Amino acid sequence: MLFQTDLRYIGMGTINSFLIFLFGIYIIKWFLKKKNTANTKVWDISFNKNIRLSLIWLIFNLLISVSFSFFINNVIVYLLTQLCVSIVSDIFIGAIIVQKLFSKHLVESFKFVFSIQLILFGISIILGFLLIITFGYIFPEISDVLLFIIEFGLLSTIFITALSLIMGIVLGLTLAIMRLYAGKELYWLASGYEKLFRGIPLLVLIFIFSAGLPGIFWYLEPLDRLLASVILALGIRSGAYQSQIFRGAILSVNRGQLEAAQSIGMNKMQSFRYIVLPQAFRIAMPGWSNEYAVVIKDSSFAGAIGTFEMTLVATIWGYRSVELFTLSMGVVAIVYFLFTFPVTQLFGQQQVKKLKKLGMGGG
Amino acid sequence: MIFQANPFEQLLAVLAYWDRFLTGFLLTMWMYVWALFLGFLLGLLLALSRQYGHFFIQKIAIIYIEIIRGTPLIAQLFFISFLPNALNFSIDIMIIETNLFNRSFRLLDYPIFVGILTLILNSGAYQAEYLRGSFVSVGTGQLEAARAIGMSRFSSIRHIVLPQALRRVIPSWSNEAAYLPKYTVLVYFIGGVEELFSQADYIQHRTSFPFATYIIVAILFLITITLISKLLDTIHKRTSIPGL
Amino acid sequence: MVEPLLRVSDVSKSYDELQVLKDVSFDLLERDVKVIFGPSGSGKSTLLRCINMLNPPDKGKIFLRGNNITAPKVDLNTIRTRIGMVFQHFNLFAHLKAIDNVSIGLRRVKGLKKQEAYEKAFKALDRVKLTEWADHYPAQLSGGQQQRVGIARALAMEPDLILFDEPTSALDPELIGEVLQVMLDLAKAGTTMLVVTHEMGFARAVASELLFIDKGIIIERGTPEHFSVSPTSDRVKQFLQQLDVLYGSHEKLLDILDEEEKI
Numbered sequence: 001m002l003f004q005t006d007l008r009y010i011g012m013g014t015i016n017s018f019l020i021f022l023f024g025i026y027i028i029k030w031f032l033k034k035k036n037t038a039n040t041k042v043w044d045i046s047f048n049k050n051i052r053l054s055l056i057w058l059i060f061n062l063l064i065s066v067s068f069s070f071f072i073n074n075v076i077v078y079l080l081t082q083l084c085v086s087i088v089s090d091i092f093i094g095a096i097i098v099q100k101l102f103s104k105h106l107v108e109s110f111k112f113v114f115s116i117q118l119i120l121f122g123i124s125i126i127l128g129f130l131l132i133i134t135f136g137y138i139f140p141e142i143s144d145v146l147l148f149i150i151e152f153g154l155l156s157t158i159f160i161t162a163l164s165l166i167m168g169i170v171l172g173l174t175l176a177i178m179r180l181y182a183g184k185e186l187y188w189l190a191s192g193y194e195k196l197f198r199g200i201p202l203l204v205l206i207f208i209f210s211a212g213l214p215g216i217f218w219y220l221e222p223l224d225r226l227l228a229s230v231i232l233a234l235g236i237r238s239g240a241y242q243s244q245i246f247r248g249a250i251l252s253v254n255r256g257q258l259e260a261a262q263s264i265g266m267n268k269m270q271s272f273r274y275i276v277l278p279q280a281f282r283i284a285m286p287g288w289s290n291e292y293a294v295v296i297k298d299s300s301f302a303g304a305i306g307t308f309e310m311t312l313v314a315t316i317w318g319y320r321s322v323e324l325f326t327l328s329m330g331v332v333a334i335v336y337f338l339f340t341f342p343v344t345q346l347f348g349q350q351q352v353k354k355l356k357k358l359g360m361g362g363g
Numbered sequence: 364m365i366f367q368a369n370p371f372e373q374l375l376a377v378l379a380y381w382d383r384f385l386t387g388f389l390l391t392m393w394m395y396v397w398a399l400f401l402g403f404l405l406g407l408l409l410a411l412s413r414q415y416g417h418f419f420i421q422k423i424a425i426i427y428i429e430i431i432r433g434t435p436l437i438a439q440l441f442f443i444s445f446l447p448n449a450l451n452f453s454i455d456i457m458i459i460e461t462n463l464f465n466r467s468f469r470l471l472d473y474p475i476f477v478g479i480l481t482l483i484l485n486s487g488a489y490q491a492e493y494l495r496g497s498f499v500s501v502g503t504g505q506l507e508a509a510r511a512i513g514m515s516r517f518s519s520i521r522h523i524v525l526p527q528a529l530r531r532v533i534p535s536w537s538n539e540a541a542y543l544p545k546y547t548v549l550v551y552f553i554g555g556v557e558e559l560f561s562q563a564d565y566i567q568h569r570t571s572f573p574f575a576t577y578i579i580v581a582i583l584f585l586i587t588i589t590l591i592s593k594l595l596d597t598i599h600k601r602t603s604i605p606g607l
Numbered sequence: 608m609v610e611p612l613l614r615v616s617d618v619s620k621s622y623d624e625l626q627v628l629k630d631v632s633f634d635l636l637e638r639d640v641k642v643i644f645g646p647s648g649s650g651k652s653t654l655l656r657c658i659n660m661l662n663p664p665d666k667g668k669i670f671l672r673g674n675n676i677t678a679p680k681v682d683l684n685t686i687r688t689r690i691g692m693v694f695q696h697f698n699l700f701a702h703l704k705a706i707d708n709v710s711i712g713l714r715r716v717k718g719l720k721k722q723e724a725y726e727k728a729f730k731a732l733d734r735v736k737l738t739e740w741a742d743h744y745p746a747q748l749s750g751g752q753q754q755r756v757g758i759a760r761a762l763a764m765e766p767d768l769i770l771f772d773e774p775t776s777a778l779d780p781e782l783i784g785e786v787l788q789v790m791l792d793l794a795k796a797g798t799t800m801l802v803v804t805h806e807m808g809f810a811r812a813v814a815s816e817l818l819f820i821d822k823g824i825i826i827e828r829g830t831p832e833h834f835s836v837s838p839t840s841d842r843v844k845q846f847l848q849q850l851d852v853l854y855g856s857h858e859k860l861l862d863i864l865d866e867e868e869k870i
Binding site (some may be wrong): 129254256257259260261262263264265266267270274277279280357358359360 | 650658659661685686687688690692694696698699700701702710711715716744745746757760761764800
């Protein structure tokens with residue numbers, strides 16, 4: 001039947017795609033490092049630059065897995081279809097990426113990616129079955145709470161995190177620019193804002209906006225009011241922290257480069273837009289990924305006022321018995337971990353290494 | 364019951380519960396001090412084993428730190444507080460109780476113990492990262508120099524790296540020290556701990572003036588955190604070495 | 608009387624209490640190379656930064672082709688496109704490849720299309736012999752190569768004159784040669800240059816006049832021969848002697864440069 005799906009397939013597809021993505025990148029990287037050691041440095045940096053392309057690769061993969069899981073309700077058939085479709089899609093996109101990266105001949109890169117893809121799917125099929133066995137048969141409760149969390153809490157958590165982060169970026173960038181370039185009054189305003197909202201516990205902020213000021217979102221539905229006040233509290237506080245991240249990043253762009261930009265005739269706006277900002281964003285990346293982790297973890301506070309998100313959902317699931325409660329908390333912790341750790345690794349530690357290679361970020 | 368009252372009256376009505384605010388604040392600070400100092404010791408242990416430890420010890424420290432840093436405090440809190448029940452054993456925690464403002468004031472019982480323990484375990488991982496950062500910033504050159512004049516590995520870390528690292532860590536560590544009082548409010552979720560936020564919850568239900576109540580809580584935290592960071596600033600200035 | 612390309616008249620500059628430049632004036636003709644040298648802290652770099660209006664002078668006037676650029680309401684950005692500057696610490700844009708470093712001014716300031724800007728930038732990189740390194744980031748280049756990219760960045764804007772602020776003093780000794788070689792080539796091709804440097808060999812090879820600055824005042828000026836044969840003031844003699852002790856005799860350096868040229 002159309003659109004009759006088991007969330008398990010989506011989860012498996014997601015995990016599969018993620019694994020393919022990570023393995024793929026690291027295998028290509030390892031392979032090329034082995035092949036031409038002389039140009040390792042060049043490869044690392046162009047790799048960093050082309051990570052956007054690889055991300056498109058990942059998203060494409062994800063879309064395919066998720067959309068296929070809507071039509072199929074047999075695990076084996078699902079895995080086989082995913083195998084065929086992903087081989088085709090990945091090989092095409094991967095070949096284009098390889099060609100773009102190393103300006104090799106298309107046929108050559110085609111073969112290269114094809115062979116990697118075969119190995120990867122060997123691995124992913126084994127892993128897929130392992131996942132089914134562990135989640136489906138050995139720990140039915142784990143699979144149950146996992147699906148429950150994903151079904152009722154994941155979307156809400158991601159929604160809260162994304163909106164608060166966006167709000168935080170806008171606020172943070174504005175505040176950072178106010179502190180660095182604007183007049184004295186605005187400077188005091190911005191630093192006062194930072195001091196204020198860094199000092200108040202998030203839970204207190206959430207309660208002030210929801211219970212203390214129930215009227216601020218009068219035009220929304222009652223449940224949405226709570227959601228909105230959580231996002232407002234998280235966004236306002238995140239703005240105070242992101243302001244510091246961006247300010248540090250802007251300050252760490254070498255002053256000499258600004259002078260150089262002026263010496264070739266750029267005005268202040270141009271040198272900020274083309275020289276400072278692109279570098280500041282890169283330098284801010286590690287700190288920003290940390291802030292992302294903080295926000296996604298702190299979105300769990302939303303449960304305190306009854307907004308649905310992963311932790312509250314897990315709590316509800318666990319209320320049946322004490323043993324299950326501990327289990328559901330462990331599982332939800334792992335889900336958070338899967339959302340934070342790869343990001344802080346990829347954009348945090350790896351980015352720091354890459355920035356060092358580019359000589360950016362004050363050593 | 365909802366009745367109109369101007370902000371000043373609201374504040375007065377809420378402030379009539381000043382004894383609850385005060386006891387709550389004291390309990391919060393009590394948990395904070397334990398969490399900060401024992402967390403510091405745990406953090407030091409973790410940072411040393413991550414930076415200078417044996418391969419496996421290093422890996423264990425990394426896994427611990429990353430898991431704690433990657434999961435929300437609330438989940439850790441719930442996990443730990445229900446762990447004994449799940450594993451079918453019980454812990455007897457001594458109850459310490461005094462009288463304050465004609466009401467009993469608990470300094471230690473099971474929920475408070477769980478709260479402090481979780482905060483220690485959590486804060487230790489964060490403090491470990493700050494400490495490791497300062498170990499890295501001291502660099503390996505001085506360690507090598509100390510080994511070159513015949514000091515043992517332990518004593519070169521103890522006498523050369525540690526004194527510098529502990530001084531260097533103060534600015535970033537004061538960040539964590541200021542963070543931590545804010546995170547003690549989460550103990551509210553366990554229930555049965557009468558710290559500041561639970562008291563505020565009680566007061567706002569009694570008075571039905573949530574805004575005034577939480578504003579007072581916010582101001583209390585602001586003052587505390589500002590004082591803590593000022594204090595740490597002066598300590599940093601006192602202990603700093605020229606050129607460091 | 609030919610109108611000078613650059614005329615600096617009575618320029619003074621002080622930071623807080625400290626007077627760095629005191630009534631400095633000189634002219635620079637088209638296709639001319641002048642070298643400024645002197646002990647550190649004497650105000651050489653400040654002079655260049657005044658000419659480029661990065662730090663506008665307190666007093667005095669600077670004329671570029673007869674236009675007073677120190678006057679208020681002058682569009683400094685257009686002036687700066689006509690005065691190139693090469694920095695001691697290169698100041699390359701760390702997030703851009705060499706070719707983008709050179710072409711960003713053309714694209715963003717002069718508004719050229721990407722293709723056109725790249726062609727021009729490629730020509731500029733060709734003049735500093737770095738075309739095969741165009742796809743590299745600054746951190747992947749050696750100091751000498753970075754400085755040559757810096758020179759190409761200034762060249763690409765097709766300025767009237769280029770200011771060099773101690774272009775070789777942050778480089779390892781074995782990398783100085785390649786940068787000086789590029790500067791020699793530029794000088795021979797008729798680029799107007801104002802160079803702050805202690806490389807007396809380079810000065811003797813191309814400069815029409817040397818200015819010795821100490822404590823913000825031009826103490827002595829003259830041809831390279833004048834300085835090598837009969838400097839008048841004691842301060843200059845002393846300074847040149849110190850240079851000799853540090854770098855060896857400057858005739859030797861000149862020899863090295865000549866040899867490099869032959870190769």
